[in-house]
Amino acid sequence: MNRKEKVASLSLFLTSLYPETECFLHSSSEYGFLIAVILSAQARDKVVNQITPLLFKAYPSLQDLADANEKDILRIIKPVGLGPSKAHNILLLAKTLVQDYQGKVPHEREVLQTLPGVGHKTAGVFLGERDDAPFIPVDTHVSRIAKRLRIVPLKAEPDEIEAILEANYQGGNKMNFHRQMILFGRNLCLASDKRLCEQCPLSFCQERLKDFKE
Numbered sequence: 001m002n003r004k005e006k007v008a009s010l011s012l013f014l015t016s017l018y019p020e021t022e023c024f025l026h027s028s029s030e031y032g033f034l035i036a037v038i039l040s041a042q043a044r045d046k047v048v049n050q051i052t053p054l055l056f057k058a059y060p061s062l063q064d065l066a067d068a069n070e071k072d073i074l075r076i077i078k079p080v081g082l083g084p085s086k087a088h089n090i091l092l093l094a095k096t097l098v099q100d101y102q103g104k105v106p107h108e109r110e111v112l113q114t115l116p117g118v119g120h121k122t123a124g125v126f127l128g129e130r131d132d133a134p135f136i137p138v139d140t141h142v143s144r145i146a147k148r149l150r151i152v153p154l155k156a157e158p159d160e161i162e163a164i165l166e167a168n169y170q171g172g173n174k175m176n177f178h179r180q181m182i183l184f185g186r187n188l189c190l191a192s193d194k195r196l197c198e199q200c201p202l203s204f205c206q207e208r209l210k211d212f213k214e
């Protein structure tokens with residue numbers, strides 16, 4: 001099978017499992033959503049969705065957040081993990097948006113990626129969810145699945161994985177495909193030997209073939 005055929009098979013199966021997906025993170029404002037995405041790095045979305053209302057209750061406006069004390073932000077966001085660096089970046093981000101962007105979040109990926117705490121994936125998730133931008137941001141689940149299915153080389157970096165997936169996905173909603181892959185990674189195609197291959201029809205999967213050889 002070529003890449004396009006593999007991606008099409010994966011998409012078909014995932015759509016049968018998860019016909020409709022929704023953004024995993026809750027937020028009422030643009031900067032609030034960007035902060036939620038930053039907080040979600042190596043964290044569970046459920047915990048992030050519990051923490052962000054507390055953060056924005058303590059700091060109702062972006063200016064309030066920009067004027068905050070870093071230690072106070074850290075105290076609120078600590079349960080999500082990586083608290084010190086996230087608190088530092090959130091404060092810097094709020095200051096930068098207030099000082100340099102009139103309190104608005106820029107919508108160009110290259111510009112977004114220059115903001116504190118915002119990398120390629122975070123910018124992709126923000127634009128995909130807010131603007132329906134045609135991106136397939138790569139997290140640990142997306143990377144693992146794409147490699148197991150040999151859609152991408154085993155040593156591919158996230159930027160390369162994203163480019164390959166975006167070039168070969170023929171469906172109409174790339175962010176939906178991104179969310180479907182994450183759900184698949186969380187529920188079936190789990191890391192290590194916990195994966196539930198017996199429930200997966202993707203017979204071309206190299207990880208499944210390995211099991212057969214063992």
Ligand code: SF4
Pocket residue numbers: 148149188189190195196197198200201202205206207208
């Ligand atoms: S066969 Fe197993 S490892 Fe391969 S994609 Fe399906 S669940 Fe993942």
